[in-house]
Amino acid sequence: MTAPRLFSPGPAGEFLIMPTNGARYSGVKVLTVAPSNPKQGLDKIQGVYVLFDSRTSAPLATMDGTQLTAVRTPATTLLAVRHMAKAAPESAPFPSDPLFLVFGAGVQALNHIRAGKALFPTARFAVIGRSPDRVSALISELDGEGIAVAQGTEALVPEADVILCVTTSSVPLFNGSLPAANAIIASVGQHGLDAREVDATLVLRSDVVVEGRASAWRESGDLIPARSVEQWQQLPPVNLRELVLGELVRTPGRPCLYSGVGMAWQDLVTASLVFESPGSPS
Numbered sequence: 001m002t003a004p005r006l007f008s009p010g011p012a013g014e015f016l017i018m019p020t021n022g023a024r025y026s027g028v029k030v031l032t033v034a035p036s037n038p039k040q041g042l043d044k045i046q047g048v049y050v051l052f053d054s055r056t057s058a059p060l061a062t063m064d065g066t067q068l069t070a071v072r073t074p075a076t077t078l079l080a081v082r083h084m085a086k087a088a089p090e091s092a093p094f095p096s097d098p099l100f101l102v103f104g105a106g107v108q109a110l111n112h113i114r115a116g117k118a119l120f121p122t123a124r125f126a127v128i129g130r131s132p133d134r135v136s137a138l139i140s141e142l143d144g145e146g147i148a149v150a151q152g153t154e155a156l157v158p159e160a161d162v163i164l165c166v167t168t169s170s171v172p173l174f175n176g177s178l179p180a181a182n183a184i185i186a187s188v189g190q191h192g193l194d195a196r197e198v199d200a201t202l203v204l205r206s207d208v209v210v211e212g213r214a215s216a217w218r219e220s221g222d223l224i225p226a227r228s229v230e231q232w233q234q235l236p237p238v239n240l241r242e243l244v245l246g247e248l249v250r251t252p253g254r255p256c257l258y259s260g261v262g263m264a265w266q267d268l269v270t271a272s273l274v275f276e277s278p279g280s281p282s
Contacts, residue, residue, distance in 0.1 A: 006018075013036075015031070015032060016029075016031040016033055018263075018264040021054060023054060025053065027271055028052075029069075031046065046066055048062055051268075070108065070111055072267055073188060074115040075115060076240070077112060077115070077164065077166075079240075079244070087249070092252060101159075102127045103164065103167050104127075104165070104167040105127060108166035108188075108189065125142075125150070126152030128156075157174050161180075165197040170196070172196055175199070176203070177201050181254065184258070202255065203227075203257060207254050208256075208258075209259070210258075213236055215261055
């Protein structure tokens with residue numbers, strides 16, 4: 001069972017608390033969000049994850065919360081992208097050498113590209129970021145891992161087969177009329193009804209997939225400005241579970257948009273795997 005995330009005022013911003021219960025394990029991630037930290041050379045988001053035994057409620061392990069997020073978010077995003085690609089219309093099959101265009105140059109961009117390369121070995125990658133230095137550092141690090149990444153521009157938006165949005169931008173990153181018909185877009189960098197990475201134009205012309213419908217209604221600024229909650233409830237989008245079960249039917253000529261806000265069950269699954277992995281303190 002995943003409860004809604006909790007927000008509380010913090011010393012330099014706010015606390016973000018994400019609890020969830022499972023049959024064997026339960027856990028809670030506690031993060032601080034400090035918007036002024038990047039100007040001081042510090043991470044905007046920091047925190048810890050605590051894993052518990054569900055039978056006894058005894059704490060079992062603590063983990064770095066930001067590192068956990070850095071792993072589980074791209075894992076979830078690329079799971080969605082892979083199944084959205086599998087559901088491509090017969091008239092427009094997903095290409096064998098897709099172009100991934102990534103907006104963002106932080107750790108999420110880094111790990112999304114790594115995950116993209118693992119699942120789509122022949123994919124091509126390009127990155128767009130606000131800081132040329134960070135983009136160059138990202139490209140250099142991935143080059144050292146044998147992953148070729150080009151420096152992208154917005155001119156690539158109509159050419160991209162997959163667009164990954166992993167930024168802290170509170171305004172749309174590109175004109176929603178630009179992505180190609182049948183393109184896949186994943187927006188996972190933001191949560192909150194006042195934050196968005198894609199515009200209403202893209203939402204309204206796309207087939208839409210969400211992690212969970214209840215969390216999307218609470219927190220997806222990508223979706224709610226485009227339609228009201230009541231309107232979404234009348235034409236509910238496919239959720240992640242239904243996507244994996246093959247229940248997404250894509251419309252030929254329409255992009256497919258995955259909007260994710262990050263859910264606590266993803267942290268629990270990842271933390272459980274880490275805890276049970278060979279070499280862990282467990």
